[in-house]
Amino acid sequence: MTNDVLSVRDAGSGAAIIDIKGEVTARSEDALMAAFSEANDGRPHAILLNFTDLEYMNSSGIGLLVTLLVRANRQRQQLFAYGLTDHYRQIFELTRLDEAVGIHDTEGDALAAAGAV
Amino acid sequence: MTTDEVSRTTPEVEIIASEDTTPEVIEEIGEKAKTARDAANWAQLTGALTVGEVPPEARNINVTGRRQTSPMQGFGKMWQKTYRISLGDVVTPQEVIAEWKARFPDFWPSGNRFYGPLTGIAPGDVALLNLTMPGRLKLSTGVLVLYADDESFTFMTPEGHMFAAFITFSAYEDKHGATTVQAQVLLRANDPLFEIGLAAGGHRKEDKFWVSTLEAVAAHFGVTAGVDTQVVCVDKRRQWRYARNIRYNSAIRSGVYMMATPLRAMRRPRR
Numbered sequence: 001m002t003n004d005v006l007s008v009r010d011a012g013s014g015a016a017i018i019d020i021k022g023e024v025t026a027r028s029e030d031a032l033m034a035a036f037s038e039a040n041d042g043r044p045h046a047i048l049l050n051f052t053d054l055e056y057m058n059s060s061g062i063g064l065l066v067t068l069l070v071r072a073n074r075q076r077q078q079l080f081a082y083g084l085t086d087h088y089r090q091i092f093e094l095t096r097l098d099e100a101v102g103i104h105d106t107e108g109d110a111l112a113a114a115g116a117v
Numbered sequence: 118m119t120t121d122e123v124s125r126t127t128p129e130v131e132i133i134a135s136e137d138t139t140p141e142v143i144e145e146i147g148e149k150a151k152t153a154r155d156a157a158n159w160a161q162l163t164g165a166l167t168v169g170e171v172p173p174e175a176r177n178i179n180v181t182g183r184r185q186t187s188p189m190q191g192f193g194k195m196w197q198k199t200y201r202i203s204l205g206d207v208v209t210p211q212e213v214i215a216e217w218k219a220r221f222p223d224f225w226p227s228g229n230r231f232y233g234p235l236t237g238i239a240p241g242d243v244a245l246l247n248l249t250m251p252g253r254l255k256l257s258t259g260v261l262v263l264y265a266d267d268e269s270f271t272f273m274t275p276e277g278h279m280f281a282a283f284i285t286f287s288a289y290e291d292k293h294g295a296t297t298v299q300a301q302v303l304l305r306a307n308d309p310l311f312e313i314g315l316a317a318g319g320h321r322k323e324d325k326f327w328v329s330t331l332e333a334v335a336a337h338f339g340v341t342a343g344v345d346t347q348v349v350c351v352d353k354r355r356q357w358r359y360a361r362n363i364r365y366n367s368a369i370r371s372g373v374y375m376m377a378t379p380l381r382a383m384r385r386p387r388r
Contacts, residue, residue: 059264059271096187
């Protein structure tokens with residue numbers, strides 16, 4: 001990530017959360033994939049992407065999310081997103097990522113959908 | 118968040134926020150300011166695709182009324198293909214992208230037509246493509262301009278296109294200070310027929326197409342160089358639930374349209 005602020009949390013009950021802050025662009029690839037690998041340390045069945053502090057995303061960023069989704073699907077994991085502003089929610093709809101990623105308003109909602117609460 | 122913090126984000130926010138603005142409003146303004154940076158770069162969400170004014174010779178038989186597709190909605194294996202060419206220091210990344218957006222059709226290989234707005238590439242535009250395929254088939258399809266900024270622009274393909282894809286064109290300064298131009302395609306064949314086509318020479322044709330395009334961009338700036346191509350299979354699995362995408366197959370529909378040309382001519386009222 002260009003912001004260099006990206007953290008991974010174990011949410012318990014087989015879910016991990018990646019907190020995304022700042023920008024998601026092509027430059028984010030290494031950091032995002034490293035965070036995904038770290039999130040997988042605990043073999044979670046669900047990965048939650050927290051976009052609450054997302055400030056900027058371009059089309060390369062969306063491409064990264066697609067490859068992340070493929071990696072999750074390959075490991076039979078579910079991918080969820082929460083904290084998206086209306087603007088980024090629309091981009092998920094426009095790019096039809098919303099058909100493959102479960103989108104929720106809050107962390108609690110996403111965890112509930114992941115069966116982790 | 119304080120008023121002072123908000124006023125630093127954008128000039129627009131500075132005008133809106135005042136000393137007696139409530140914390141809730143400031144929070145809302147701050148939220149809007151966060152999205153404002155890239156909002157103008159993205160296409161707006163609409164229902165089905167619509168095409169603006171196009172020349173009479175452009176065929177629009179597979180775009181109007183279709184939805185855009187991402188690689189997640191395609192059938193075949195997922196591929197990431199990256200084509201790069203270095204232009205050295207003769208031009209900046211921003212200059213390359215400005216010129217590429219303004220003259221996009223000029224850089225396409227001959228025999229293929231791109232009918233976009235005369236004003237160049239802008240988010241939300243829908244362009245028609247008439248492509249030359251084997252067997253003298255003129256395949257009619259299109260693209261949606263999903264995203265565009267000063268250093269990149271991205272197309273998304275409609276239902277029935279050969280690929281369910283994101284196609285991103287970008288330029289950047291590499292670690293040596295040289296401007297590198299890149300086309301990156303993240304794709305799945307849209308249906309089983311196009312998947313067979315890809316395996317039977319389609320990949321080679323696709324690679325040749327983008328190599329030729331990048332060489333044309335480089336030549337425009339007076340540069341002759343080789344194109345570096347990287348192909349990665351991101352997902353080997355085929356998505357059989359999308360096999361029915363074949364109902365929109367633009368090759369089949371274009372072929373039927375061509376075969377029916379004499380019938381349409383007969384039906385036209387004589388003057």
